[in-house]
Amino acid sequence: MKVIIIGGGLAGSEAALQLAKAQIDVDLYEMRPKKTTGAHKTEYLGELVCSNSLGSDDTGAASGLLKAELRKLGSFLINVADECKLPAGNALAVDREMFAGKISALINSNPYINVIKKEITKIPENTPVIIASGPLTSEGLSESILKFTGSNHLYFYDAIAPILEKDSINFDKAFYASRYDKGEAAYINCPMNEEEYNRFYEILINAPKIELKSFELENNAKFFESCLPIEVIASRGKDTLRFGPMKPVGLIDSRTNKESYAVVQLRQDNMAATLYNIVGFQTNLKWGSQKELIQSIPGLENASIAKFGVMHRNTFINSPLVLNPTLQTKTIDYMFFAGQISGVEGYTESIATGLLAGINMSRFMTGKSLLKLNTVSILGALCEYITFPDHKNFQPINSNWGILKDLDMDRKIRKNKKLRNQLLAERSLNYIDSLF
Numbered sequence: 001m002k003v004i005i006i007g008g009g010l011a012g013s014e015a016a017l018q019l020a021k022a023q024i025d026v027d028l029y030e031m032r033p034k035k036t037t038g039a040h041k042t043e044y045l046g047e048l049v050c051s052n053s054l055g056s057d058d059t060g061a062a063s064g065l066l067k068a069e070l071r072k073l074g075s076f077l078i079n080v081a082d083e084c085k086l087p088a089g090n091a092l093a094v095d096r097e098m099f100a101g102k103i104s105a106l107i108n109s110n111p112y113i114n115v116i117k118k119e120i121t122k123i124p125e126n127t128p129v130i131i132a133s134g135p136l137t138s139e140g141l142s143e144s145i146l147k148f149t150g151s152n153h154l155y156f157y158d159a160i161a162p163i164l165e166k167d168s169i170n171f172d173k174a175f176y177a178s179r180y181d182k183g184e185a186a187y188i189n190c191p192m193n194e195e196e197y198n199r200f201y202e203i204l205i206n207a208p209k210i211e212l213k214s215f216e217l218e219n220n221a222k223f224f225e226s227c228l229p230i231e232v233i234a235s236r237g238k239d240t241l242r243f244g245p246m247k248p249v250g251l252i253d254s255r256t257n258k259e260s261y262a263v264v265q266l267r268q269d270n271m272a273a274t275l276y277n278i279v280g281f282q283t284n285l286k287w288g289s290q291k292e293l294i295q296s297i298p299g300l301e302n303a304s305i306a307k308f309g310v311m312h313r314n315t316f317i318n319s320p321l322v323l324n325p326t327l328q329t330k331t332i333d334y335m336f337f338a339g340q341i342s343g344v345e346g347y348t349e350s351i352a353t354g355l356l357a358g359i360n361m362s363r364f365m366t367g368k369s370l371l372k373l374n375t376v377s378i379l380g381a382l383c384e385y386i387t388f389p390d391h392k393n394f395q396p397i398n399s400n401w402g403i404l405k406d407l408d409m410d411r412k413i414r415k416n417k418k419l420r421n422q423l424l425a426e427r428s429l430n431y432i433d434s435l436f
């Protein structure tokens, strides 16, 4: 029996090549060039839509570690990227034409892969399928996915608030509390006096924003209704934030026994409680300004930002409710999701989930148990993160150190980031080696 893959982007191409390696026939559907996404420019498979960099190639960075894991796991696309590498310091930057050209040639010449240049508008039934149609999935297919996942389980925009590493928060100023002391004191609160709030407001209101592209503006109204960026709330009046996401009422610092003028709240973002997102701070500010703004908040002076806030068009499923960490859907065992639509973010992450979906589909087809990667690896931790059922407001994520299972280490090592990351990388790569 054949496997159908929808989307010949980064995830779909990697998944197809993994299945072909296991000698499983694939029909790979790609709608370009007949229909475009608005961002892609060529008819190549595996086209990079924007930057020509796949991010850091140094295992001292989380994205570099993910690439090292992928090399060990036999990723075809990372291998092609290595062949097309351009000088770019520690980053894996590629000649984009050569990269996509080589991927297309690899796939087109593979006897197990049949490329069909056609849009799929409905999820095929009763047949093994990997959906890898990306952040700009066509409208027809989006509707079919919506029917499958249910109305609240497909999103068309990212509205991501910045995520911080808990270790970098200054608890001389920040404190744990829940509003009106209800339930567990699960939130980290950063209190502000009037002067601090005024300074924060001035930075926010004057900060430059990232311009939205024309295809992102199409549904602007819908997106603004459901999830206002903080800069838009702030533009409606100086105190609007203090009556919205920065409301101080009911948040008492037990050290002073007082409410403050305004509060920035942080909510736990991963099971290991190493990452916290800033509540209500979805934003489209440029990254330099976000850093300045966040570090102007008392308690966050040295905040280490695991992920900046972004807002752009992005089709992604509510993976915590739809997927298992193996990338198989919870309800249909012959259906998998991969790439950006599965809730990861970034080129390398899309390739990585394509690899895992391809491997697991081939295991499913041959009656083997599926591979659930341990969270000591970046890829395992990414899959765990995107399927973690307790997310309050699930938003896509890229690789970062905060999602990894913590090391049992003393405080001294934890504070030495370079050493900590080196130990985490060693642990991850040893684990991947142990799989073979």
Ligand SMILES: Cc1cc2nc3c(=O)[nH]c(=O)nc-3n(C[C@H](O)[C@H](O)[C@H](O)COP(=O)(O)OP(=O)(O)OC[C@H]3O[C@@H](n4cnc5c(N)ncnc54)[C@H](O)[C@@H]3O)c2cc1C
Residues within 6 Å of the ligand: 006, 007, 008, 009, 010, 011, 012, 029, 030, 031, 032, 036, 037, 039, 040, 047, 048, 049, 050, 051, 052, 053, 054, 118, 119, 120, 121, 132, 133, 134, 135, 136, 137, 138, 141, 313, 338, 339, 340, 341, 345, 346, 347, 348, 350, 351
């Ligand atoms: C504008 C933009 C810029 C980005 N820039 C970067 C960046 O610089 N760095 C980075 O790391 N990440 C970036 N990303 C995020 C992400 O890494 C890329 O989008 C990445 O290409 C996602 O890989 P994918 O395989 O999931 O989707 P894609 O690579 O987009 O592949 C999906 C494929 O499915 C096809 N398709 C869609 N619907 C159908 C259908 N119904 N039938 C058949 N085919 C279909 C599309 O034509 C496309 O070829 C960007 C995303 C966007 C939208």
